[in-house]
Amino acid sequence: MVALIDILRLVVGLALFAVGGVSVRESPRIGGFLVGGLVAAEAVVRMVTLVAFWQWVGPLLAFAAGGLVGAILGSVLSMVLLVVYTSVLGAMAGFVLGFLVMMGGNTRQIIDSLLALSEITPVQSAFMVVFALVFGFLSLRFQEFMAMASTAFVGSGLAVFAMAEQLKILAPIFREDVVLLFVWIVLGLIGLIIQNKSENG
Numbered sequence: 001m002v003a004l005i006d007i008l009r010l011v012v013g014l015a016l017f018a019v020g021g022v023s024v025r026e027s028p029r030i031g032g033f034l035v036g037g038l039v040a041a042e043a044v045v046r047m048v049t050l051v052a053f054w055q056w057v058g059p060l061l062a063f064a065a066g067g068l069v070g071a072i073l074g075s076v077l078s079m080v081l082l083v084v085y086t087s088v089l090g091a092m093a094g095f096v097l098g099f100l101v102m103m104g105g106n107t108r109q110i111i112d113s114l115l116a117l118s119e120i121t122p123v124q125s126a127f128m129v130v131f132a133l134v135f136g137f138l139s140l141r142f143q144e145f146m147a148m149a150s151t152a153f154v155g156s157g158l159a160v161f162a163m164a165e166q167l168k169i170l171a172p173i174f175r176e177d178v179v180l181l182f183v184w185i186v187l188g189l190i191g192l193i194i195q196n197k198s199e200n201g
Helices: 004-025 028-047 054-076 078-102 110-116 122-141 143-167 177-200
Strands: none
Touching (some): 004 028, 004 143, 028 078, 054 078, 110 143, 110 177, 122 143
């Protein structure tokens, strides 16, 4: 059964993938709405036990409420929104690298761990903090590029992992972490190219 949170991840991911950089810099309210909404929906799904009717309505209401708060904050603190995006990308990269270090290069269950953010080791935490800080600092120096890169890769990651969660029942290839990481990187690069051409076209 498809969960609403997976649909929200896919929709927000595709939106960020295609036009995220522009939304962060030129339309911060839209960027804030997407981020705030998804964060609120994720929080409800992870922290509250929802049953029956509320499995769909709860995350949807949280998305709407979080989106409104995010839109207000985004319009006032647009630079902070950019730092948040790039820091999230840095934390994701740090999580993956920390996982690989801890597992000796073994990628088994890396995607499930990333989505669940479960059992994060001190090594992974250190990688996540360092990369989040580095990427956040780079966003202050290279605002245009980091806006496009962070939204392209964060967006493609959300979309790929949301689709894989549903499709892994149908085909074993969607359970292969190496394949998913490769697709994530390739789509992130494609999103960066699309956004760059749109920006300079």
